[in-house]
Amino acid sequence: MNRSSTHVTEFVLLGFPGSWKTQIFLFVLFLMFYILTLLGNGAIVCAVRCDSRLHTPMYFLLGNFAFLEIWYVSSTIPNILTNILSKTKAISFSGCFLQFYFAFSTCGSHLVVVSLFYGTVMVMYVSPTYGIPTLMQKILILVYSVMTPLFNPLIYSLRNKDMKLALRNVLLGMRIVKAI
Template sequence: MSFLPLRYVDTMNTSATHVTEFVLLGFPGSWKIQIFLFVLFLVFYVLTLLGNGAIICAVRCDSRLHTPMYFFLGNFAFLEIWYVSSTAPNMLANILSKTKAISFSRCFLQFYFFFSLGTTECFFLTIMAYDRYLAICRPLHYPVIMTRRRCCILVSSCWLIGFLGYPIPVFSISQLPFCGPNIIDHFLCDMDQLMALSCAPAPIKKLVFYIQNSFFLIFTIAYILRSYILLLRAVFQVPSAAGRRKAFSTCGSHLAVVSLFYGTVMIMYMSPAYGISTLMQKILTLVYTVMTLLFNPLIYSLRNKDMKLALWKVLLGMRIVINL
């Protein structure tokens, strides 16, 4: 397998060079393995788009789902489409590419959207936990607190925090001198790999970036855990078993998604880097950027009767339109 040679341009008539593109090695293997991976990941990507798209259609079309919980779920599905699209299309193109090259600007653009959308997802899971806490622990105050205006403010805040938190850190890292080599042993442009390629150490920038990521991660998971501790305490005080089952059913899907997403992210970013092989880092990244986004629509639809009925209505409507 051949790669493009390192391209560079002279800067300020000095001997320094500037990388204009990176090489993403992706997953190793023969051409047959690459074709197999391409088909597999393409199926995952299409199913993820269809699953989350179906949830958005169901929430919009079924009036019974015009509640805060499903409003958040519909917006979360919209986020999932963008999150998987920040990595999957380039990964698919990279598998079939002989050069495996990605331009300098595209690499840092992917880097920005990857972390911004990931952070937005963390905050979405947090407000969804807050919504379930209010619905179960403060049911009488729930309609007054969780108004349409409050829901829109919470959703907008998630997007703003995710996208306004990273322009300066990503831009500052992009200004580091990258003199070569330009090979990234990953399928996307991630923090560690980019910092390792810089020819000028920048421990302060790296530390600031990791402190920011750790703060977002720890804050959101701590709030979610606190919400579920209070929620479980309230559920166990419900006298009837039927009431407890109903309460658990309203938050079981969200808890499964939180466990799946945060489990892989914490293994990836909160464990010693030297203890995880390069291949394992790729697999873990693949799990929380592609696999969890594929499972989320299934988790929310299979565990929710109202969602299943709404999805059947959407499918039935599409079938009628096609027949016409």
Template sequence: MNASSTETTNPVSNFILLGFPSSPEMQLLYFGLFSVVYTLTLMGNAAIVCAVQWDRRLHTPMYIFLGNFSLLEICYVTTTVPNMLANFLSTSKSISFVSCFTQFYFFFSFGYDEGFFLCIMAFDRYLAICHPLHYPRIMTKQLYTGLVIFGWSSGFFLFLTPVVLISQLPYCGPNTINHFLCDPVPLMMLSCSEDAITQLIYSTFNAIFIIGTFLFILCSYALVILTVLWMPSQAGKRKAFSTCASHLAVVTLFYGSIMVMYVSPGSGHPVKIQKFITLFYSVITPLCNPLIYSLRNKEMKNALRKIFGTEHGVHKV
């Protein structure tokens, strides 16, 4: 009786994250490469945060949302990359049960928050372009502050249910995850008993979130495009499209990869493809975002030049 009861608990105290199995020399090469990528990601997104914070000309809802999104990117990439870098230098590649599910929770909660912020940014562009005369009256300080709070907090509330359910599954061994992070699909595959209800709830949460937010963004930009096409001024059209192009590029990068990965986790993907897709949206996309926003945005480029090109810029905080 005691033996059977212990099988229903969680005897696994740690997991092994295989990461990218290779020779020690390749592990060092991976460590150096991803260290550079992580540093550049932090620097690029931090530069946007600082530009929005320090340049009063950027104290508008559009740039406030962008600054928060860049700060969110820093949090998002930090949930996975430091542990991945440590694993490149580790021989055990072990992560505790609590740390694994903590990483899982924060990684996906920040991921959900990114989706909500992309929706908020699309809504802001819709109001600014489709209803320019009413924009100042609608997008008040109270509204955009509330949207920022919603964007940061919603993912943590919504993803609490899936992470609790998956963490309560029985894990009796093996404990090896052929991934570089604690991803829910391989975690559920390690469970001693297949829980169809938990898998269904997890898939449903992801499908509703991904499809729902993506459709919201598509509808917002469909209305924006229709409005822009009716603009009589060619200069106005170019400015409107330029404003939206950066956001649409980020939306394409983010949703293109996660739709392949998480809308239908039950369909399964080869392990190498799983790792590549996850690496793309968790590491590469946060690196590209500041480049996309800064290179295509004149105001942002001017703010960055002002901050990093003047000797006393830092003292103006």
């Protein structure tokens, strides 16, 4: 009996349908989300590090979570941006696994983030694909890979008065340094 085996080395990504102008718009939109996510989470890391009132276990965890969020979005969104403008839309098997490892291992300690992230993942991977239009699947993927990291700094920090004060001090300190 002749047995053959195939090894998956990459996945072909379908991307978003539309004209080149639509692709450029999506690229700019996701790039803005990426920059805002990096700035928001970076500000939290700086605030926790610089403000001695935030040197408690809760804020240490929050700072680490923000740092992990930076790593998470840096492993996914640049690939999304590259694939939006690329003619060949593919991702290697190892690259896909790395992204999954970052998205699944990030601990969600807030109900909204857990609902956004795991809720959309569950809809994507548990429900049958024939019942959900392809565009809706793509939108759900964007919610958990782009929107959730963008909202994490808001959800985790801006409801806390100590964090608000520390962020204000860090951001105003940056403005003062730039003026000098």
